[in-house]
Amino acid sequence: xxGFSVFLNDEIDExxxxxxxxxxxxxxxxxxxxxEEDVSHYKQRLAQLGTFARNHHLELMVxxxxxxxxxxxxxxxxxxxxxxxxISGLRIDYGIDWQDVAEISHQLKVxxxxxxxxxxxxxxxxxxQADFTSIEAWHNYYxxxxxxxxxxxxxxxNQWLKANHLPVTAFVAGDNDKRGPLYKGLxxxxxxxxxxxxxxxxxxxxxxxxxxVYIGDPGLSASSRDQFVTYIDENSISLSxxxxxxxxxxWLDHIQKPHSNRLDPARDVVRxxxxxxxxxxxxxxxxxxxxxxxxxxxxxxxxxxxxQGEVQIVKRALAADDKVNVVGQVKxxxxxxxxxxxxxxxxxxxMEAFN
Numbered sequence: 601x602x603g604f605s606v607f608l609n610d611e612i613d614e615x616x617x618x619x620x621x622x623x624x625x626x627x628x629x630x631x632x633x634x635x636e637e638d639v640s641h642y643k644q645r646l647a648q649l650g651t652f653a654r655n656h657h658l659e660l661m662v663x664x665x666x667x668x669x670x671x672x673x674x675x676x677x678x679x680x681x682x683x684x685x686x687i688s689g690l691r692i693d694y695g696i697d698w699q700d701v702a703e704i705s706h707q708l709k710v711x712x713x714x715x716x717x718x719x720x721x722x723x724x725x726x727x728x729q730a731d732f733t734s735i736e737a738w739h740n741y742y743x744x745x746x747x748x749x750x751x752x753x754x755x756x757x758n759q760w761l762k763a764n765h766l767p768v769t770a771f772v773a774g775d776n777d778k779r780g781p782l783y784k785g786l787x788x789x790x791x792x793x794x795x796x797x798x799x800x801x802x803x804x805x806x807x808x809x810x811x812x813v814y815i816g817d818p819g820l821s822a823s824s825r826d827q828f829v830t831y832i833d834e835n836s837i838s839l840s841x842x843x844x845x846x847x848x849x850x851w852l853d854h855i856q857k858p859h860s861n862r863l864d865p866a867r868d869v870v871r872x873x874x875x876x877x878x879x880x881x882x883x884x885x886x887x888x889x890x891x892x893x894x895x896x897x898x899x900x901x902x903x904x905x906x907x908q909g910e911v912q913i914v915k916r917a918l919a920a921d922d923k924v925n926v927v928g929q930v931k932x933x934x935x936x937x938x939x940x941x942x943x944x945x946x947x948x949x950x951m952e953a954f955n
Contacts, residue, residue: 603769605774627658627661629691630660632664633663647685676703679707682708689709705731749788755807772792773786773815775796775819801828834946843954855928855951871910872910875909883902888927895929896918897929
């Protein structure tokens with residue numbers, strides 16, 4: 601499941617909510633640390649956000665402290681005011697003890713701090729008869745550069761959490777309207793700080809055992825939303841590329857049809873299962889048979905005989921081959937997505953014309 605973040609220090613942007621809903625996102629995360637002088641504004645915005653979530657069947661998870669809980673007229677024994685606001689779950693912050701967490705788990709979904717949770721904490725929750733069907737583990741996001749989580753740590757941590765039957769959520773940075781005051785992204789993993797959002801999200805799911813991924817920043821670009829739409833609706837990874845050959849529109853049409861990686865994936869390239877089986881308008885002559893860098897998009901020419909027409913995306917740099925035409929190059933920011941095209945994964949290539 602994919603979700604996005606909304607912060608209550610600003611007015612709620614209904615257009616953005618609608619755009620993320622239309623893109624297929626199914627969860628909203630927000631944080632409530634209410635300053636004394638602004639309680640009414642926060643309550644109003646939270647109510648607006650909760651109404652939207654409830655009306656559109658979105659999950660609304662709220663990062664909350666005991667202090668903020670009280671300001672909203674709720675307690676661990678009485679979460680009715682939160683339910684009335686449209687809140688479906690709480691990410692537990694400081695000041696709430698395990699007995700209170702256990703009580704809340706019987707009324708709302710509970711998200712525990714995935715990075716700091718210990719076996720003794722799980723044992724305490726069991727002793728207080730917490731409802732573990734309502735408990736998840738959520739990682740933090742890290743606004744300051746160089747403070748995001750280490751990749752090896754995250755994988756080991758998530759494997760432990762999964763062994764304890766806890767679903768895991770983590771964050772990727774947005775690529776538009778990043779949150780201040782640093783404006784450096786809100787990822788869980790430091791290595792993902794400047795990564796394309798979909799690439800980071802798929803890596804968290806496929807490589808780091810995460811179940812859910814949220815956009816940490818309050819903004820996602822239209823192009824990234826389009827990528828999520830394609831993945832959510834069609835289970836297909838969309839790559840943007842630049843054409844390297846003029847003319848030959850028949851080649852480009854051949855390349856821009858839907859593809860899926862072979863079920864027996866190659867080490868060096870992503871191989872389209874479909875391309876070689878599609879009829880060609882005419883034989884593919886040898887052209888631009890140059891070295892193949894990572895991200896090169898190639899089509900086998902007539903020199904490869906029965907392989908003619910096969911479309912590949914290069915995963916590791918390869919030498920030139922006079923039987924392979926290099927016809928395009930995946931854009932730099934989209935290169936990490938190539939690693940997420942596993943066996944049988946559908947993908948599409950959106951090629952910009954040669955100029």
